[in-house]
Amino acid sequence: QVQLVQSGAEVKKPGASVKISCKASGFTFATYYMHWVRQAPGQGLEWMGVINPTGDGKSYAQRFQGRVTMTRDTSTSTVYMEVSSLRSEDTAVYYCARDLLDFWGQGTLVTVSS
Amino acid sequence: DVVMTQSPLSLSVTLGQPASISCRSSQSLVYSDGNTYLNWFQQRPGQSPRRLIYKVSNWDSGVPDRFSGSGSGTDFTLKISRVEAEDVGVYYCMQGTHWPYTFGQGTKLEIK
Numbered sequence: 668q669v670q671l672v673q674s675g676a677e678v679k680k681p682g683a684s685v686k687i688s689c690k691a692s693g694f695t696f697a698t699y700y701m702h703w704v705r706q707a708p709g710q711g712l713e714w715m716g717v718i719n720p721t722g723d724g725k726s727y728a729q730r731f732q733g734r735v736t737m738t739r740d741t742s743t744s745t746v747y748m749e750v751s752s753l754r755s756e757d758t759a760v761y762y763c764a765r766d767l768l769d770f771w772g773q774g775t776l777v778t779v780s781s
Numbered sequence: 782d783v784v785m786t787q788s789p790l791s792l793s794v795t796l797g798q799p800a801s802i803s804c805r806s807s808q809s810l811v812y813s814d815g816n817t818y819l820n821w822f823q824q825r826p827g828q829s830p831r832r833l834i835y836k837v838s839n840w841d842s843g844v845p846d847r848f849s850g851s852g853s854g855t856d857f858t859l860k861i862s863r864v865e866a867e868d869v870g871v872y873y874c875m876q877g878t879h880w881p882y883t884f885g886q887g888t889k890l891e892i893k
Contacts, residue, residue: 675804696876702882704830706872711871711873711884711885711886711887712824712830712873712875712882712884712887713884714882714883714884716881717880717882726880728881729881762830763828767820767832767835767877768820768822768830768832768877768882769832769835770832771829771830774829780857
């Protein structure tokens with residue numbers, strides 16, 4: 668069965684970076700786009716971006732351009748997202764999701780606090 | 782960016798009664814391939830979102846048939862024919878036609 672298992676919760680200071688992983692299983696990872704979506708506490712869902720199957724094509728939401736980097740490793744069926752220059756407003760649960768958002772990871776809470 | 786506007790933002794429904802959520806987009810969601818990439822998601826308390834409906838009216842695997850999606854162009858609806866206790870949560874529409882993908886604000890469904 669399709670599974671997306673994300674890395675554990677993180678606590679970071681403002682200005683730091685965080686890299687979250689999402690390990691896929693149960694499907695042919697190398698043929699799927701992968702998305703990232705975040706959800707601030709008590710708020711709605713916000714699409715952050717997508718990486719293509721080969722990892723050489725990415726599209727980020729304008730507000731994250733320059734601060735977000737998505738990568739993937741086909742050998743381990745893992746997709747990564749790094750967010751830099753963290754600020755308190757980046758405190759959120761970050762989700763990975765398979766193409767067309769048909770399957771989601773369990774979420775990774777990132778807390779940014781001094 | 783395409784703005785997705787849901788209404789109502791909260792819904793209190795008696796068990797066994799119907800519920801309906803509207804979602805409107807600021808521009809047409811018909812893609813160049815003829816498909817309309819409008820999805821509906823359910824997020825139960827403390828859980829990850831789950832896709833219920835894709836391309837306006839197609840059920841995802843395991844979704845009860847009391848859920849249905851309809852609409853076209855810029856105007857879409859999610860209907861629950863008979864609300865059950867397990868339907869409590871927040872429902873989001875999302876367009877996947879135009880980048881960036883965008884979500885509606887969410888509609889919170891509770892049991893009266």
